[in-house]
Amino acid sequence: MVSENQKQMINSNTDKKNKRPEPKNMNAVSGAMPVRIKFSKNGDLIYISHLDLNRTMQRIIIRAGIPIWYSEGFNPQPKLVFSSPLSIGCASDCEYMDIKLVKEIDFQEALKRLNECAPEGLVFHEMYAQKSKFTEIAFAEYEIVISDSGDSEKSELAQKINELFSKPVYLMKRSKSGENETDICRFINRISAVSEENLIKISCVLCADSANYLNPEYIVTALKNKFGILHGDIIKEWYTITRKNLLKSDGETSFI
Amino acid sequence: MRDNISGILKSVQKPARYTGGEFGQIVKDKAKIKARFAFCFPDTYEIGMSNLGIRILYGVLNQAEDIWCERAYMPWVDMEEQLVKNKIPLFAHESGDSLRDFDFVGFTLQYELCYTNVLKMLELAGIPLFSAERGEDMPIIIGGGPCSYNAEPIADFFDIFSIGEGEEALPELMRLYISMKENGTYSKASFLREASHLEGFYVPSLYDVAYNNDGTIAYYKPKFDDVPAKIKKRIISDMDKAYFPEKLVMPYIETVHDRIMLEVYRGCIRGCRFCQAGMVYRPVREKSPDVLSNQAKVLYENTGYNEISLSSLSISDYSCLTELTDNLLSWTDEAKINLSLPSLRADSFTKELMDKISTVRTTSLTFAPEAGTQRLRDAINKNVTEEDLLNAVRVAFSAGKNQVKLYFMNGLPTETDEDIEGIALTAKHVIDEFYRTPDRNKSKPVSVTVSVACFIPKPFTPFQWEPQCSMEELEVKQKHLNEKITDRKIKHNYHDAKVSRIEAVFARGDRRLSVALAEANRRDMKFDSWDEFFNYDKWLEVFSECGIDPAFYANREIGEDEILPWDIIDCGVTKEFLLRERHKSRESKTTCNCKEGCSACGANNLGGNFTWCPKTKNK
Known part of the structure; x- marks a missing residue:
């Protein structure tokens, strides 16, 4: 569904990601071991911002007694670095957080402690020594589920959605240089929609590096604008967005 | 019900104010619960989550297996609009159930300007405002906190007020409710009557009030012989043994006091003549430094907070401050925890203290x-x-x-x-x-x-x-x-002098002000403690519509022999002491603090351990 031209552009853009500055201090401490923690964020947790998540995580790690490395200086803080940011309202099955440990610990035991100290909706899945850099993340895969009480036949709507994104779709998109009318398809690696009972399920792979990031809400916005859906009863009509995976620049290999 | 409000949550600012689900929240099986209590803070989540009293009472009530205490806050205006538009009654955070489904709805009354929010929250829950309009199917509305020392302006909206410290009193009230329900003697009226016999509970509907022609109070009379003429405030005698919450509900979003609040002592030795807290929280009762340091450590381990605030009315008056801070610093430094000492007095602020903070x-x-x-x-x-x-x-x-x-x-x-x-x-x-x-x-x-x-x-x-x-x-x-x-x-x-004037009206108000509050609610007035919502002209309109002269309450010198609306409450400190202090103030004469000597304020009659009160007078 994505033209060769678009793919090239995406690839050239992903090269720019190397300009992203390395997180400060993370590698400057001798003896501190960098580890990566994979977690998922669902339920009520989807409504908290990145800053709130950072604070929440700091407290979970302290409660769990993980010997985390603190930043130096006047106001030492437990240092956490997160992978690609997640927008408010979006759930995720695969988020990553890097920390440094000042003491060796048993990863399985630590994971157990973290899960005991976490609120419902936050689950820690894996803990391992870092093997890659967050700058290798190029795409994110999402599942969007839409419940619309409108009259339109759902299978027909799914077909229309698939057609919509085969051509440029212009939306006002925010970027560092302000808000511009942008063809969001430039940021879509692939997208497909199916109907399942009364729901529309969309699977999509969107740009997710620091230079090119498409908030999956734009996909929903495009559908709202084009098909007039999700404009009715706020209780009966709803949609969910879940990040399913983070992918490397080939758009296929999972980031770990 | 939570699932289908996702659309609403996506459309309001700071949705995490409304989701609940925080680490540390207490969820129970409804089938095993005999009394449900909704603890309401009549202001935003960020302010309410910072309140130490709620932290304590939430824990105390939930200690009992058959009682479930949940939280509710005043929704911000965007959420209120959505709730009304979608006909969703105001709900408690843990279960998502409407406040109307609870046995008790409790409000902590921290400042007079929250009264309009109390009424708005009742309205949003579909609960009639006036207690007289509420039948057996409606929850019991109970109030507590500093404003309950003169709750008369809101007395017509509440069924009960808890006077003084609630850690022991509230569970007693719940037990009474449960036992009356179980033995079949419960009706709202019989329960309220029984509750009035418990120490520290004021049931305003059990009193007749009459006024003189000049607007002053003629009398307060209990309607029945068994109802006490005066309600004595409850206190916790031994603060070391008082219930202490070892776990806290951890907010996701930043709240006003997002830290450990370590309550070092209650009361104040000072007796500043304008200060209500310094009088109504007497007698001073201290916690011992060992207990405090242990409690701080447990809280740190259970919360992960990196700041501990030593909470009291005047921290440098604590008799064991050096011992406490040394004790705390012996482990907080290493754990990279900040200590903060608010409420410092200029006359006891030393270099030593400065170095510690x-x-x-x-x-x-x-x-x-x-x-x-x-x-x-x-x-x-x-x-x-x-x-x-x-x-x-x-x-x-x-x-x-x-x-x-x-x-x-x-x-x-x-x-x-x-x-x-x-x-x-x-x-x-x-x-x-x-x-x-x-x-x-x-x-x-x-x-x-x-x-x-x-x-x-x-x-x-x-x-x-x-x-x-x-x-x-x-x-x-x-x-x-x-x-x-x-x-x-x-x-x-x-x-703003305008805000202070309205506060003064309600601070010294009587029951006749309830019509003004109901009228303010009808005019959709709320969030009076927020500059962007407070509207003085609207208040003047409300008072004039209700035939109330705000100056009668705010700007009048009250006669020393007048019956005061709050005379029905016995807060420990006697009127004779207050009068003595008033007269001394006219001569710019000071009174020594409780450490230096006893001024016979009367609060020692309430008892209490680790006080400065002369032992001989302790009962």
Whole structure:
């Protein structure tokens, strides 16, 4: 569904990601071991911002007694670095957080402690020594589920959605240089929609590096604008967005 | 019900205010619950989650297996709009159930200006406002907190008030409810009647009130012989043994006090004559430093907070402060925890104390001289001299601080122009002290913020009979001070006199004000403590529509022999003591603090361990 031209552009853009500055201090401490923690964020947790998540995580790690490395200086803080940011309202099955440990610990035991100290909706899945850099993340895969009480036949709507994104779709998109009318398809690696009972399920792979990031809400916005859906009863009509995976620049290999 | 409000949550600011689900929240199986209690804070989530009282009482009530206490807050206006539009009744955070489904809906009443929010929350839950309009199917509405010492303006909306400290009282009330339900003797009326026999519970509907032609109170009379004529406040005797929450509900979003609050002691030895807290929380009862340090450690391990605030009315009056801070610092430093000591008094702020809190990031320190001249400081019994203040700021300046915040009050009884000019002068002297401190931080300019509140006469204070200055007078005083502050290094903030006037009306109000509050609710007035919502003209319209003269409550000198609306409450401190203090203030005579000697305020009759009260009088 994505033209060769678009793919090239995406690839050239992903090269720019190397300009992203390395997180400060993370590698400057001798003896501190960098580890990566994979977690998922669902339920009520989807409504908290990145800053709130950072604070929440700091407290979970302290409660769990993980010997985390603190930043130096006047106001030492437990240092956490997160992978690609997640927008408010979006759930995720695969988020990553890097920390440094000042003491060796048993990863399985630590994971157990973290899960005991976490609120419902936050689950820690894996803990391992870092093997890659967050700058290798190029795409994110999402599942969007839409419940619309409108009259339109759902299978027909799914077909229309698939057609919509085969051509440029212009939306006002925010970027560092302000808000511009942008063809969001430039940021879509692939997208497909199916109907399942009364729901529309969309699977999509969107740009997710620091230079090119498409908030999956734009996909929903495009559908709202084009098909007039999700404009009715706020209780009966709803949609969910879940990040399913983070992918490397080939758009296929999972980031770990 | 939570699942289908996702659309709403996506459309409002800070949805995490409404989701619940925080780490530490308590969820129980409804089938095993005999009494459900919704603890409501009539302001935003961020303010409510910061309240120490709720943290304690939430834990106390949930200790019992058959009681489930949940939380609810005042929704912000965007959420309120969505709730109304989608016909969703206001719900509690843990279960998502409407407040109407609870056995008890409790409000903590922290300030008078929250009253409109209380009514708005009842309205949003579909609960009739007036207690007389609520049938057996409606929850019991209960209030507590500082404003319950004169709850008369809201008495017609509440079924019960809990007077004093609730840790022991509230579970007793729940037990009464459960047992009456179980043995089949429950009806709302019979329960309320029984509740009035428990110590520390005030059931306003069981009293007849009559007024004289001049508007003053003729009498308060219990409707039945078995109903007490006066309600004695409850206190916890032994603070070391008092319930202490070892776990907290951890907010996701940043709240006002997002830290461990370690309650060091209750009460205050000082007796400033304007201060309600200093009177109604007597007698002073301290916790021992070992207990406190252990509690702090447990809380740190269970919360992960990196800041501990030592909470009390005046922390430097704590008898074991050195021991406590040494004890805490022995492990908090390593754990990279900040200690903060709010409520510092200028006369006991030392270099030693400064060194202990030097890890705190802030470059600013706050002191409250309250008045600008020694004469007026003596009249209000503040017992701080300008020398004390200058000593304190010198310590702060030599430790590298360069910002000082000073709290004052305008409109105190007997205040003259000289006193007002004294505020400007005091601030100037603090600036001068900065330049006289040789080891001051020379890299940054000094700044002094003078923050001036308006005096509000409060129940159970020696100034409870005093009139509040008229709003115009207050505004003249503020203007006068502003003209006297010429130094650019001094910043002058002041409270809106209009807000203070409405606060004064409700602080000393009686039951006749309930119609005004109902009218304010009808006009959709709410969030009165928020500048963007407070509307003075609207309040004047409400009062005039209800035939109420706000000056009768705010600006009138109350006769010493008058019956006061709050005479029905016995807060420990006697009227004779308050009168003595009032008369001494006229002569600018000070009263010694509880450490120095007993002034026979009467609070020792309530008992209590680790107090300063003379042992012989302890019962």
